[in-house]
Amino acid sequence: MSWFKRDKTGIEKSNTKHVKVPEGLWTKCPGCSESLLTQEIEENLQVCPKCGHHYRIAPRKRLQSILDNGTWQEFDAELTSVDFLDFKDTKSYQERINTTVAKGGSRDAVICVEGSIKEIATQIAIFDFAFMGGSMGSVVGEKITRSIERGLEKKQPVIVISASGGARMQESILSLMQMAKTSAALAKLKAAGLPFISILTDPTTGGVTASFAMLGDLNIAEPKALIGFAGPRVIEQTIRQKLPAGFQRSEYLLDHGMVDMIVSRLEMRDTLGQVLAMLTRQ
Amino acid sequence: MAATVYMEFEKPIAELEKKIEELRSLGASEMSTEIDALQSCVETKRQEIFNNLSRWQKAQVARHINRPFTLDYIQHLFTDFNELHGDRNFGDDHAIVGGLARFDGQPVMVVGHQKGRDTKEKVFRNFGMPNPEGYRKALRLFQMAEQFNLPIITFVDTPGAYPGIGAEERGQAEAIARNLREMASLTVPIIVCITGEGGSGGALAIAVGNRVLMLEHSVYAVISPEGCAAILWSDGTKGQQAAEALKPAAQDIIELGVIDEIVHEPVGGAHRDHEATTQAMGSAIRRHLAELKEMTPEQLVEDRYQKFRAMTRMAE
Known part of the structure; x- marks a missing residue:
């Protein structure tokens, strides 16, 4: 049976020539499947240089890309959520707040600043999705309302950049009331003739969409962002059907008349500069 | 019955x-x-x-099939009801009813969620879950009330706004958001009665009032106990625990300043005695309406603004 006997050595795996690739050096783009240097994406505001896929971006990085000189003055940074309902699921709400705050970054899910866009002084509230899914509780609602009120007082436009799973369940009824509170403040801004621009980024759903995020004089979406009222899973379970392709994505909303335009992150500053100048008659 | x-x-x-x-x-x-x-x-x-009753049990009472619905309140408390249909854009949503009516002889605008009792009617009313055209109809009636200087009385009882493809395509979120903003600036008195399930944004969209009254065994929360359980416990059957955590009972909510008054129900729940329940609600409405009628349009708007503006719990 010598046919079956291997008389040559097989192909051997070399142990020596392995090049160690540091973790995270390369990123495979979910948009175009290209392997790209992570650094290249980061330098491009987290947008794929090949296909324009928008990765999520940290709020302060985004502010740098929008505001003149990349500078701003922050307000109300000290406001912190409290577990007034003693809410407990698998963890208590207080524990969740503490661990999230301890991770560094923000003290809650929205950062409120004043800065200029092409020399137009503007109030901006920007969500931090990394903080409990950008959910809106008392602090988020309060900070956004104060931003709007500062806009009223200083006669400045207001921009909210949303990225949120919706209301914060751990604050139950009071998280719901933030929808009414922020929307009521927007009624005052509207009556005062000041512009409100809502920028919807991936993802913007639930109570945030069903309040200020849909109330922009201009609603501007980032490409392919998930934007909706009910989550896709909830809808699928309710209607027991598969959802159509691209459902609840920016392009779908544009098609259905819910947003004014889709703007790439790379063009956002220029677009905002142009429309703000026109809306404030400069 | x-x-x-x-x-x-x-x-x-x-x-x-x-x-x-x-x-x-x-x-x-x-x-x-x-x-x-x-x-x-x-x-x-x-x-x-x-x-x-535990909070979970209250949620069951709030959803009882024989609980008085908006049209029951209208039948017991109002005269000359003329239902007004449609949002003038897309259609008429049967999960929200509304129209002109008289309360103690005084013309008012009445709007509320409507559920069904038998299977056919439940389907017709879409289980009390409105589509965007329902909220847009409500807003049209609210603005008509303002135009003709009529007080607004709303009845809130919904599991939530309908989560469907058409609802999303026609802007469920936009319809709710617009109602919140526009209700805030209406210059007429608004009295809101939470009569059953106050289901999140779908409830709030007709609930931005100067006064918010709530039936004793009603619930009002940001999400249903089952929905909350499915997300936080990854188990939709943990509704009981979620109900305790969400604290959606009238007795919980009055502590937070979200509602102004708890209206008592007959022993055994509102469904046992429609006449007694609706009359109790009626006398509360009467009292608050009399107070609000003393206010100027500007005062009404500011009163409502400050009411919701104060709804915050945080550390500064």
């Missing part, structure tokens, strides 16, 4: 009442003292159960 529908926790009452029924059917007069004794036993038991 149809045969009594008992809830799970009413089992002891159901058994006693069945026994009474049996004794009655025997028709023997010597049984009457025993029947009376049992009857008083039922009343004590019922009192005991309904004085100690």
Whole structure:
């Protein structure tokens, strides 16, 4: 049976020539499947240089890309959520707040600043999705309302950049009331003739969409962002059907008349500069 | 009303009442003292159960099939009701009803969620879950009320806004958001009555009022106990725990300044006595309406703004 006997050595795996690739050096783009240097994406505001896929971006990085000189003055940074309902699921709400705050970054899910866009002084509230899914509780609602009120007082436009799973369940009824509170403040801004621009980024759903995020004089979406009222899973379970392709994505909303335009992150500053100048008659 | 529908926790009452029924059917007069004794036993038991309802049980009472719905309140408390249909854009949503009516002879605009009792009507009313055109119809009626200087009275009872493809395509979120903003600036008195399920944004979209009244065993929360359980416990059957955590009962909510008054229900729940329930609600509405009528349009708007502006709990 010598046919079956291997008389040559097989192909051997070399142990020596392995090049160690540091973790995270390369990123495979979910948009175009290209392997790209992570650094290249980061330098491009987290947008794929090949296909324009928008990765999520940290709020302060985004502010740098929008505001003149990349500078701003922050307000109300000290406001912190409290577990007034003693809410407990698998963890208590207080524990969740503490661990999230301890991770560094923000003290809650929205950062409120004043800065200029092409020399137009503007109030901006920007969500931090990394903080409990950008959910809106008392602090988020309060900070956004104060931003709007500062806009009223200083006669400045207001921009909210949303990225949120919706209301914060751990604050139950009071998280719901933030929808009414922020929307009521927007009624005052509207009556005062000041512009409100809502920028919807991936993802913007639930109570945030069903309040200020849909109330922009201009609603501007980032490409392919998930934007909706009910989550896709909830809808699928309710209607027991598969959802159509691209459902609840920016392009779908544009098609259905819910947003004014889709703007790439790379063009956002220029677009905002142009429309703000026109809306404030400069 | 149809045969009594008992809830799970009413089992002891159901058994006693069945026994009474049996004794009655025997028709023997010597049984009457025993029947009376049992009857008083039922009343004590019922009192005991309904004085100690858990939040989860309250959610069951709030959803009871015979609980008075908007059209029941309209029938008992209003005259000259003329239902007004449609949002003038897309259609007429049957999950929200509204129209002109008289309350104590005074013309008002009344709007509310509407659920159905039998299967056919439930489907017709989409289980009380409005689509965007429902909220847009409500807004049209609110703005008409403002135009003709009529107070607005709303009845809130919905599991939530409908989560469907069409609802999303026609802008469910935008419709709710717009109502929140526009209700905030209406120059007429708005009285909101939470009568059953206050289901999140779908409830709030017609609930931005100067006064918010709430029935004793109603619930009002950012999400249903089942929905909350599915997300936070990854288990939709943990509704009971979620209900305790969400604290959606009227007694919880009044502590937070979200509602102004709890309206008492007959023992055994609103579904046991529509007349008593609607009259209790009616007298509360009457009282608050009289107060609001003293305010100027500007005061009404500012009063409403400050009411919602104050709804915050945080550390500064």
